[in-house]
Amino acid sequence: MTMARLNGSHNTREWHRQTIRLIKETLPDLPVLLDIPGRKIRTVLLAHEPAFEAGDLIILTTDSQHDGSIKVPVNFDRFHEFMMPGLDVYADDGHLFFLVEEINGRDVHMRAKVGGVLRSRKGINVPQARFERPLVTRSDREMMAFAQENAVDYVGISFVEGAEHIAAIRHLMGRVPLGIVAKVENQGGLDNMAEIIGASDMVMIDRGDLAVETSPDLVCLFQKRILAAAQKQKAPVIVATELLNTMIEHPYPTKAEIGDITTAVLDGTSFLMLSGETAIGCYPVEATARLQQIGRAVSAYIKQNGWCSIAHPGPCSIYHCGPQSDPDGGWSLPP
Ligand SMILES: Nc1ncnc2c1ncn2[C@@H]1O[C@H](COP(=O)(O)OP(=O)(O)OP(=O)(O)O)[C@@H](O)[C@H]1O
Numbered sequence: 001m002t003m004a005r006l007n008g009s010h011n012t013r014e015w016h017r018q019t020i021r022l023i024k025e026t027l028p029d030l031p032v033l034l035d036i037p038g039r040k041i042r043t044v045l046l047a048h049e050p051a052f053e054a055g056d057l058i059i060l061t062t063d064s065q066h067d068g069s070i071k072v073p074v075n076f077d078r079f080h081e082f083m084m085p086g087l088d089v090y091a092d093d094g095h096l097f098f099l100v101e102e103i104n105g106r107d108v109h110m111r112a113k114v115g116g117v118l119r120s121r122k123g124i125n126v127p128q129a130r131f132e133r134p135l136v137t138r139s140d141r142e143m144m145a146f147a148q149e150n151a152v153d154y155v156g157i158s159f160v161e162g163a164e165h166i167a168a169i170r171h172l173m174g175r176v177p178l179g180i181v182a183k184v185e186n187q188g189g190l191d192n193m194a195e196i197i198g199a200s201d202m203v204m205i206d207r208g209d210l211a212v213e214t215s216p217d218l219v220c221l222f223q224k225r226i227l228a229a230a231q232k233q234k235a236p237v238i239v240a241t242e243l244l245n246t247m248i249e250h251p252y253p254t255k256a257e258i259g260d261i262t263t264a265v266l267d268g269t270s271f272l273m274l275s276g277e278t279a280i281g282c283y284p285v286e287a288t289a290r291l292q293q294i295g296r297a298v299s300a301y302i303k304q305n306g307w308c309s310i311a312h313p314g315p316c317s318i319y320h321c322g323p324q325s326d327p328d329g330g331w332s333l334p335p
């Protein structure tokens, strides 16, 4: 493992504090990346996580009194103002989707298109809506102070759509600068990828949100474009999400997942990131080892055979396989 990523949207502050301390005690040289919750809209922590069938009515609300049993609150209190009948709403990286039928005060009535369970703190995406949210929220400020207090190395910033957002985050950091990982996860991020790459310290291709916000069918091509743009600027990139998704439940990956990792390495990714596999999966250790094994094997083959679509391939390990890496494969992290 060459970097540990913690997601500030899950678990408690105390859990994060203790986990950061544990990482620093155990692996003092391992960089820590903390994702700041940012502008991503999510369900809140629910006492009741509703299960439903296709065709059932589900109500999202900005009335925080609810607990999920009748209505499901979301963490953006103006959400209802941007909703209208006919909009598509996606939840949980697009695994669940709904059609808005009616807005009633703070409640958004939606018809489920597929069955499932709407769980706590799952992302809510409405690609057709343009939410007016400040670049930096109150919870971002608190989380940034927490990141600085706990001396993490990088913060991950969601839904970056331009250099202005990165500048606002740098300003917020003041005298305690941390590395900034810009998460490219919507059309705005794609449109402005060159300036985002230039302004940040590293870019993350967040395939979960990016797929829902744009097109799941084209996300692999978007990944290639971002990787090519980053190589032009010699900037490091993290490819994230579903690399070994079946290993959440099974001890072995599919050939398609191995192919996905191979493509990312061939296209010059600097880091490969697991998320659900290690956050909630049954095989976190196996998934981590397997990712490293595949990355190393692919990098070694590329090197031996001089067969690669990029100029300077380097060996690969988890989170780490850089075209711009040194001859031993050690990616030098920006100070
Ligand atoms: N502590 C946790 N408790 C429950 N589920 C979690 C926890 N941490 C992560 N998950 C789940 O694991 C999966 C992958 O986690 P990931 O960190 O990618 O979160 P996410 O909610 O998709 O947010 P992001 O878009 O910022 O990555 C998601 O389905 C997430 O809900």
Ligand SMILES: CC(=O)C(=O)O
Pocket (backbone or CB within 6 Å): 183, 185, 205, 206, 207, 208, 209, 210, 240, 241, 275
């Ligand atoms: C990792 C992440 O934030 C995503 O895939 O959306």
